Amino acid sequence: MFYQASTGWAQSAAAKPAPDVIVFTNGDQLTGTLERANGDSFVFKSDVVGEITVTADKIKELHSGGKFVALRNGEKVTRTSKTPGTITYQDSAVTLADTSSSSVIDTVPVKDLSALIDGATYTKEVTGNPGIFQDWTGGLSGGVTLVESTQTGQSFTAAVNLIRLVPSVEFLPPRTRDTIDVLETYGKLTQPVIPQTTPPTPDSVAKTNIFHADAEHDKYLTPRLYGLVGLSYDHNFAQGLNLQQIYGAGIGYTVIQTPVQEFDVKADIHYERQNFVPPTASNDLIGSSFTELYHRTLPRKILFTESGTFIPSWNDPSIYSAIFSAGLQLPTYKRFSLNLSLQDNYLSNPAFGYKDNSFQFVTGVTYTLK
Structure with a gap:
């Protein structure tokens, strides 16, 4: 009898939960798992x-x-707990029932339904707080060019583009957004003297070193309006710029937001420090950044991105800068993509003897993190 009781308990513990069932209006049935609902879908x-x-x-x-x-439609999502329940849809209404008592928690007409979210996702995305290293998406890019001949040259490019949305799901209004972008281009070209002299003349060496990094934290006030704080660092050997530092705060607004495209505009006021190679003097500036950002998913999952920033100085109107960039990311294999991008940096006050414009066209391979 003990053996039989143990066998019965084991069979009961191993029993799988019944699958979810849809009964269509034509009488057909489909079993599986309900994942979520967006409106009446x-x-x-x-x-x-x-x-x-x-x-x-x-x-x-x-x-x-x-x-x-x-x-429900129009419901403001707050960071409060809600009791999840099992779902029944019938007669154009969704009924949620308590899993322990089978009592009805809520009944929502489908015309008033904004979303159905599974309990684990709701806890993670609405009431939870991701750690500093959690839920980042984006990509890592890199490229290299080597020349070995009479001339020798090396060119390296690397980029990191990271973004974190909280919540991370599209069907919930955003609370915060964090972005980190890093771009480094380094090149060295060595040219021997031809014909060589006696005594020998050293080879001429030309170097390129362009570095950009920025980070921003956005706090959403409405689903489209957000406050922001940000910083950026730039080093550009081609313009005699040792380091430009910007620290600021402002506002942003999402003008267009659809499943395939998004267009944002932003403005801030900031402190800016420019440090040049000697003998050019450094500058301490109060200025603003006016930025537009656009991205669109094209056919075959090709991603197009574009951004432009104008940075005037208020305490010295003769000093201003601008940055424009555009890129295409073409999926090739699984998470790998071919990346084509260009960036143009303009500086009205480069170091003495340097040009005011710096243009880059970069090709490389991108690995998407998620």
Whole structure:
């Protein structure tokens, strides 16, 4: 009897939960797992047909044993806990029931439904706080050119572009956004004297060293308006700029936001320190940055990005700078992409003897983190 009881307990513990079920208006049924809902569109995953999106008008009934939280249209998402419940959809309404008592938690007409979010995602994205190293996405890029002949040359490029959105899911309004961008271009070209002299003349060496880094933290006041604080550092040997430092705060606004494109405009006021190679004097400036950023996903998942920034100085109107960049990221294999980009830096007050414009065209390989 002890053996039989143990066997029965083991079989009960191993029993799998019943799958979720959709009953369509034509009588067909599909089993699988309800993943989420956006408005009246339910995202359902089945082993037979994969992930599909079904609108409510095609569903007669839906039953899910998973735990979900329902958000209504116009509901302000706050960092408060909500009790998740099992889902039943019938008669154009979603009913959430408590898993322990089977009592009804809430009934939401589908016309008023903004989203269904599983309990784990709700806890992570709404009430949780990601650690400083969590939930970053973006890419790492690199390229190299080597020349070995009468002349010898090396050129290296490396870039890091990281972004973190909290929440990280598109169907919840954003709370914060963090970005980090780093770009380094280094080149060296060695040219021997031809014909060589007696005594020998040393080879001539030309170097390129352009470095840019920036970081920004955005705090959303509305789904499109946000406050920001940021900093940036620039070193450009081609303009005699040892280091330019900018520290500022401002506001930004998302003008266009769709699943395939986004367009932002930003403005700040900042402190700027410019340090040049001698004998050019350094500058302490109070200025602003006016920035526009645009990105769009093209056919075949090709990503186009573009940005432009104008940086005037208020305490010395003769000093200003501008940065323009554009790029294409072409998927090639899994997370690897071919990256084509250009960047143009203009500085109205370069060091004595240096040009005011610096243009780069870079090709390389990008690895996408997520």
